[in-house]
């Protein structure tokens with residue numbers, strides 16, 4: 001990591017600002033994806049026009065092969081989860097990131113006892129100052145082995161890690177709103193629906209009373225809403241994925257498998273008033289992975305993992321535009337390599353590139369380098 005950073009700094013004349021303006025020029029003149037040099041070569045000729053100009057922020061080595069979730073820490077740094085699902089011979093870890101550094105944060109995540117793996121996905125700091133992360137054990141075991149975990153943070157340092165909820169199938173995104181944590185389970189199947197998914201909700205008080213054991217394949221009392229994936233040519237039945245809420249406190253999620261974007265309108269007492277699939281206009285969203293809502297503008301930034309794109313939904317008129325998009329790449333130049341999660345800090349949009357392809361995805365190969373990109377919004 002240090003080597004990569006030094007290389008980056010040298011290449012940029014030591015100044016991140018000058019690096020950004022240089023790389024913008026480079027990409028505009030001689031880096032269209034179709035003419036990429038041999039080391040970024042795609043398996044097939046790439047005819048997808050590039051939209052936008054994401055910049056390379058960090059490269060990671062093979063021991064950190066699948067960056068996923070991000071959380072803004074109280075000190076302004078970003079905590080990054082690295083579940084290593086593309087090559088899980090390396091243990092999953094959490095890292096701490098700034099624009100110029102990327103160092104280990106917690107490398108002793110407790111493995112789930114039957115899969116012997118930890119699998120941190122999205123994460124968020126709670127109102128208690130502790131860090132909560134969702135697990136995706138689904139790739140290791142489909143029998144509801146995933147958990148919601150709490151990292152106890154004392155004086156800014158991570159300490160004990162404990163289970164607060166178990167028996168998820170594929171816990172994925174997490175978001176805190178006041179004293180409640182909302183979690184998507186992308187594979188919350190029901191007895192009559194093997195393409196199910198759900199948003200679940202837990203209060204901090206409840207999590208402090210002992211481990212919550214979910215009841216799989218039921219409308220557990222923690223289930224706020226359920227969804228059914230319409231399986232398409234990707235063959236994926238994964239449903240509700242990214243999750244966030246708007247300036248009015250209504251929640252939004254989307255389906256990884258079919259790209260449907262859902263609004264959960266909330267009553268003032270925190271119960272669900274209405275669940276609807278929003279009719280969107282403009283660019284088509286084929287897949288919803290991680291998302292973040294800028295509550296100052298009520299714009300949703302969506303990772304379209306399938307199309308190597310970041311798309312923007314304007315909640316004022318439900319129109320979709322594409323902020324960045326490119327063809328198959330290894331990500332070396334900062335181009336999107338199957339974006340999984342976004343975090344907005346000021347006007348800077350941080351993007352993790354999951355780079356673990358599924359059938360009929362633009363990305364065809366999990367390849368070095370493993371990368372983080374940034375897009376500076378206007």
Ligand SMILES: [Ca+2]
Pocket residue numbers: 187189194195196237
């Ligand atoms: Ca399923």
Ligand SMILES: [Ca+2]
Pocket residue numbers: 329330331332337355366367368369370371
């Ligand atoms: Ca890559």
Ligand SMILES: [Ca+2]
Pocket residue numbers: 329330331337355363364365366367
């Ligand atoms: Ca790739």
